[in-house]
Amino acid sequence: MDGDLGYEIDAREIPRRWSTGYLPLRKSEPFEQPVRSELEGEVYQLNAGLVDWAFALTRSLKLPDDQTLRAARARYKGFPNARKAPFVAEGDVLSASTFWHGELLNQWANQWVKYYTQGKGNYMIAAMEIRARSKRSRSSRRRAG
Numbered sequence: 794m795d796g797d798l799g800y801e802i803d804a805r806e807i808p809r810r811w812s813t814g815y816l817p818l819r820k821s822e823p824f825e826q827p828v829r830s831e832l833e834g835e836v837y838q839l840n841a842g843l844v845d846w847a848f849a850l851t852r853s854l855k856l857p858d859d860q861t862l863r864a865a866r867a868r869y870k871g872f873p874n875a876r877k878a879p880f881v882a883e884g885d886v887l888s889a890s891t892f893w894h895g896e897l898l899n900q901w902a903n904q905w906v907k908y909y910t911q912g913k914g915n916y917m918i919a920a921m922e923i924r925a926r927s928k929r930s931r932s933s934r935r936r937a938g
Contacts, residue, residue: 794906794914796889798835813901817908824908836909844883851881884917885910893919 802814813823818833856879869875885906893902906914 794837794885794887794909795835796887796902796905796919797891798833812904813897815901815905824904828909828911832909848881848883854881856880882917883915885914886918886920887916888920 796815799818800816800820802816804814807814811823816823817825817828818835819829858878862879866876887902887906893899902919903916906916
Protein backbone atom coordinates (compact mmCIF):
# COMPACT_ATOMS: atom_id res chain seq x y z
CA MET A 794 0.00 0.00 0.00
CA ASP A 795 1.26 3.47 -0.85
CA GLY A 796 1.00 6.09 1.89
CA ASP A 797 2.28 8.93 -0.29
CA LEU A 798 -0.52 9.08 -2.86
CA GLY A 799 -2.78 11.64 -1.26
CA TYR A 800 -2.92 15.18 0.03
CA GLU A 801 -1.49 16.53 3.26
CA ILE A 802 -2.71 19.58 5.12
CA ASP A 803 -0.47 21.15 7.76
CA ALA A 804 -1.43 19.56 11.10
CA ARG A 805 -1.64 23.02 12.68
CA GLU A 806 -4.38 23.98 10.21
CA ILE A 807 -6.64 20.93 10.00
CA PRO A 808 -10.24 21.16 11.22
CA ARG A 809 -10.66 20.04 14.84
CA ARG A 810 -13.06 17.25 13.87
CA TRP A 811 -10.43 15.57 11.65
CA SER A 812 -8.18 12.84 13.03
CA THR A 813 -5.41 13.60 10.51
CA GLY A 814 -4.30 16.04 7.84
CA TYR A 815 -3.78 13.22 5.30
CA LEU A 816 -6.49 12.91 2.66
CA PRO A 817 -6.90 10.27 -0.05
CA LEU A 818 -6.46 11.46 -3.64
CA ARG A 819 -9.56 13.14 -5.11
CA LYS A 820 -11.20 13.42 -1.64
CA SER A 821 -11.87 16.49 0.49
CA GLU A 822 -11.56 15.00 3.97
CA PRO A 823 -9.77 12.09 5.66
CA PHE A 824 -11.11 8.61 4.91
CA GLU A 825 -14.03 10.03 2.91
CA GLN A 826 -16.38 7.32 1.64
CA PRO A 827 -16.74 5.73 -0.72
CA VAL A 828 -13.21 4.73 -1.66
CA ARG A 829 -12.70 5.53 -5.34
CA SER A 830 -13.41 2.53 -7.56
CA GLU A 831 -10.50 3.32 -9.87
CA LEU A 832 -7.37 3.73 -7.79
CA GLU A 833 -4.10 5.15 -9.09
CA GLY A 834 -1.53 2.87 -7.48
CA GLU A 835 -2.55 3.24 -3.86
CA VAL A 836 -2.95 -0.53 -3.39
CA TYR A 837 -1.25 -3.54 -4.91
CA GLN A 838 -2.90 -6.83 -4.09
CA LEU A 839 -0.80 -9.97 -4.02
CA ASN A 840 -2.02 -13.31 -5.32
CA ALA A 841 -3.99 -14.65 -2.32
CA GLY A 842 -3.18 -18.27 -3.17
CA LEU A 843 0.53 -17.50 -3.27
CA VAL A 844 0.35 -15.62 0.05
CA ASP A 845 -1.52 -18.52 1.69
CA TRP A 846 1.02 -21.01 0.31
CA ALA A 847 4.02 -18.98 1.53
CA PHE A 848 2.51 -18.45 4.98
CA ALA A 849 1.62 -22.13 5.36
CA LEU A 850 5.18 -23.03 4.37
CA THR A 851 6.83 -20.62 6.83
CA ARG A 852 4.39 -20.08 9.74
CA SER A 853 6.15 -22.65 11.96
CA LEU A 854 9.67 -21.66 10.94
CA LYS A 855 11.92 -21.03 13.93
CA LEU A 856 13.67 -17.74 13.26
CA PRO A 857 17.06 -16.89 14.80
CA ASP A 858 17.02 -15.14 18.16
CA ASP A 859 19.82 -14.02 20.48
CA GLN A 860 20.53 -11.87 23.52
CA THR A 861 20.97 -8.70 21.45
CA LEU A 862 17.50 -9.12 19.92
CA ARG A 863 15.96 -9.95 23.32
CA ALA A 864 17.48 -6.78 24.82
CA ALA A 865 16.17 -4.66 21.93
CA ARG A 866 12.67 -6.14 22.30
CA ALA A 867 12.59 -5.54 26.05
CA ARG A 868 12.30 -1.77 25.43
CA TYR A 869 8.81 -2.15 23.94
CA LYS A 870 6.77 -2.25 27.14
CA GLY A 871 3.05 -2.30 26.39
CA PHE A 872 3.57 -3.86 22.94
CA PRO A 873 3.27 -7.63 23.42
CA ASN A 874 3.93 -8.59 19.79
CA ALA A 875 7.07 -6.45 19.68
CA ARG A 876 8.39 -8.31 22.73
CA LYS A 877 7.87 -11.78 21.26
CA ALA A 878 10.69 -13.81 19.80
CA PRO A 879 10.92 -13.41 15.99
CA PHE A 880 7.99 -15.04 14.22
CA VAL A 881 6.36 -15.22 10.80
CA ALA A 882 3.12 -13.26 10.44
CA GLU A 883 0.74 -12.13 7.72
CA GLY A 884 -0.03 -8.48 7.30
CA ASP A 885 0.06 -5.43 5.09
CA VAL A 886 3.02 -3.17 4.28
CA LEU A 887 2.53 0.58 4.04
CA SER A 888 5.14 2.25 1.87
CA ALA A 889 5.95 5.95 1.99
CA SER A 890 8.90 8.19 1.25
CA THR A 891 8.51 9.86 4.63
CA PHE A 892 9.52 8.07 7.81
CA TRP A 893 6.90 8.64 10.50
CA HIS A 894 7.02 8.09 14.22
CA GLY A 895 4.51 8.37 17.02
CA GLU A 896 1.18 7.07 18.20
CA LEU A 897 -0.97 9.45 16.12
CA LEU A 898 0.83 8.72 12.86
CA ASN A 899 0.65 4.99 13.59
CA GLN A 900 -3.10 5.43 14.08
CA TRP A 901 -3.20 7.15 10.68
CA ALA A 902 -1.25 4.22 9.13
CA ASN A 903 -3.71 1.69 10.57
CA GLN A 904 -6.69 3.72 9.36
CA TRP A 905 -5.13 4.28 5.90
CA VAL A 906 -4.67 0.52 5.42
CA LYS A 907 -8.18 -0.26 6.67
CA TYR A 908 -9.64 2.50 4.43
CA TYR A 909 -8.11 1.14 1.23
CA THR A 910 -8.86 -2.51 2.09
CA GLN A 911 -12.48 -2.01 3.18
CA GLY A 912 -11.48 -2.92 6.75
CA LYS A 913 -9.79 -6.20 5.77
CA GLY A 914 -6.17 -5.02 5.90
CA ASN A 915 -3.85 -5.40 8.87
CA TYR A 916 -1.04 -2.84 8.95
CA MET A 917 2.07 -4.66 10.13
CA ILE A 918 5.15 -2.81 8.97
CA ALA A 919 6.28 0.26 7.08
CA ALA A 920 8.37 -0.25 3.96
CA MET A 921 10.93 2.18 5.40
CA GLU A 922 11.67 -0.44 8.10
CA ILE A 923 12.12 -3.11 5.45
CA ARG A 924 14.36 -0.83 3.39
CA ALA A 925 16.55 -0.03 6.41
CA ARG A 926 17.01 -3.73 7.11
CA SER A 927 17.91 -4.54 3.49
CA LYS A 928 20.40 -1.63 3.30
CA ARG A 929 22.05 -2.80 6.51
CA SER A 930 22.19 -6.36 5.17
CA ARG A 931 23.80 -5.24 1.88
CA SER A 932 26.30 -3.13 3.78
CA SER A 933 27.25 -6.09 5.99
CA ARG A 934 27.73 -8.33 2.95
CA ARG A 935 30.03 -5.74 1.32
CA ARG A 936 32.21 -5.53 4.46
CA ALA A 937 32.33 -9.33 4.71
CA GLY A 938 33.13 -9.79 1.00
